[in-house]
Amino acid sequence: MRDILIILGSFIVGLVLALTGVIPADLDISTISKYVLYLLMFLVGFNLGKDEQTLKLIKKQPLSTLFLPFATMIGTFVGALAAYCAIQVLWKLSVTPDLSLLDTLSVSAGFGYYSLSSILINEVRGAELGTIALASNILRELITIAFAPVMVKWFKNFAPISSGGATTADTTLPIIQRYAGNQYVPLSILHGAVVDFSVPVYLTLFFSLM
Amino acid sequence: MFIALSLMIVGIFVGRLFRKRVRFSLSPYIMAVISLLLFVLGLELGLNDKLISQFARLGVSAIVISLLSVLGSCVAAYLFYRMTVERREKNA
Numbered sequence: 414m415r416d417i418l419i420i421l422g423s424f425i426v427g428l429v430l431a432l433t434g435v436i437p438a439d440l441d442i443s444t445i446s447k448y449v450l451y452l453l454m455f456l457v458g459f460n461l462g463k464d465e466q467t468l469k470l471i472k473k474q475p476l477s478t479l480f481l482p483f484a485t486m487i488g489t490f491v492g493a494l495a496a497y498c499a500i501q502v503l504w505k506l507s508v509t510p511d512l513s514l515l516d517t518l519s520v521s522a523g524f525g526y527y528s529l530s531s532i533l534i535n536e537v538r539g540a541e542l543g544t545i546a547l548a549s550n551i552l553r554e555l556i557t558i559a560f561a562p563v564m565v566k567w568f569k570n571f572a573p574i575s576s577g578g579a580t581t582a583d584t585t586l587p588i589i590q591r592y593a594g595n596q597y598v599p600l601s602i603l604h605g606a607v608v609d610f611s612v613p614v615y616l617t618l619f620f621s622l623m
Numbered sequence: 624m625f626i627a628l629s630l631m632i633v634g635i636f637v638g639r640l641f642r643k644r645v646r647f648s649l650s651p652y653i654m655a656v657i658s659l660l661l662f663v664l665g666l667e668l669g670l671n672d673k674l675i676s677q678f679a680r681l682g683v684s685a686i687v688i689s690l691l692s693v694l695g696s697c698v699a700a701y702l703f704y705r706m707t708v709e710r711r712e713k714n715a
Contacts, residue, residue: 416654423658424665431669438670446663453656454627458634460649463642475711484703485696492695496688509684520685521692544677548685549692551668556693558661568701570708575700576693583627584660587653602628 420559450583457587461595470596478571478600482607485524485575486615493521515619516542522615523550524578524608525557525585530616537620553578557585561592570594574601579612581605 430436461467497517503509512520516538523530527550535543557564557576564572570593577585582605589601638645668674 419654419658420661423662427662427665427667428669429665431666432675436666436670440666440670442663442667442670446660446667449656449660449663450627451630453653453660454631455634455637456649456653456656458631458636459638460634460653461631462635462638462640463645463649464638465642475707477707478703481700481703484699488696488699489692490695491699492691492693493688495695496691499687499691500684503683503687509687510681512684517688520688540673541677541681544674545681545685545688547671547674548678548682549689551664552685552689553693555661555664556689558657564697568697569704571700571704572697575696575703578696583624587657591650591653 416562417559424555424559453587454583457590457598460590461598464595467595467598470594471599474596474600479603481571481574481600482604482611484571485578485604485608486611488575489521489524489578490518493518496521510541512542512545513623515623519616519619520546520549522612522619523553524580524612525550525553526579526609526612527551527554529612533613533616537616554580554584558588561585561588565592570597574604577601577605579605579608582609 494514494517497512497514500509500512500517504511519534519538520530520542523534523546527547530550531543531547534546553576557573557578557580561573561576564576573585573589573593574581574597577589581589581601582603586598586601586605590598593601
């Protein structure tokens with residue numbers, strides 16, 4: 414619980430500082446976040462190397478766990494289908510814009526990879542859906558990092574990996590290491606890479622069906 | 624991504640090297656850097672004028688899609704965990 418508050422708190426402080434104009438608007442955020450990520454990855458590695466049990470536990474894992482990315486994709490698209498139904502209701506109440514099923518699926522197919530998915534969707538489907546994709550996929554990353562402990566408690570160790578989607582090889586990896594366990598770091602990296610590559614593939618597929 | 628993964632591998636070797644000497648837990652440091660990452664994510668979002676100005680109109684659909692995608696993933700991950708790891712544990 415304390416971790417959730419710290420994580421959401423840091424996010425909100427950053428958001429408020431940016432909104433109030435305390436932070437200069439021309440700050441090069443992407444370079445800063447890149448170096449923070451490098452530091453995180455080094456620490457994740459250090460933690461792995463320090464732990465003597467990791468290798469033994471990795472060897473004990475069933476090979477079938479390698480198919481986790483496909484569970485993630487199925488779960489995400491089923492969720493997007495439910496989101497489409499919910500948005501149809503909200504649209505009738507004029508809370509949201511009208512989104513087609515393929516639009517909803519495209520937004521969810523970012524799997525948290527917000528930079529790539531929002532740019533692609535922006536180009537093909539316009540600025541409005543591009544903005545929804547950006548917000549939705551940033552939120553996916555934020556939800557995963559903030560609620561990973563709850564996910565492990567309710568849905569077992571693979572839940573934060575599936576929830577992290579395309580980000581599990583980098584930004585969500587340390588939180589997965591902490592709550593799912595050191596032994597799932599290699600699976601998490603593989604998962605991140607496979608889902609990462611699937612983003613442009615799914616988007617191309619959905620665009621071609623429109 | 625390549626640099627990030629290389630740094631992780633360097634970290635593994637450094638961690639092995641200092642295994643005996645580093646007896647304390649790294650968790651608080653990792654949490655601090657994760658918080659820093661989230662702080663930067665908040666900055667990134669807050670400095671995106673286009674996103675902020677449209678959030679009231681488009682935000683609800685974004686929230687609905689991300690929440691239900693995450694929920695769907697968690698349920699799928701739970702079923703997958705039961706089919707793989709727990710089945711193995713039962714047979715062992």
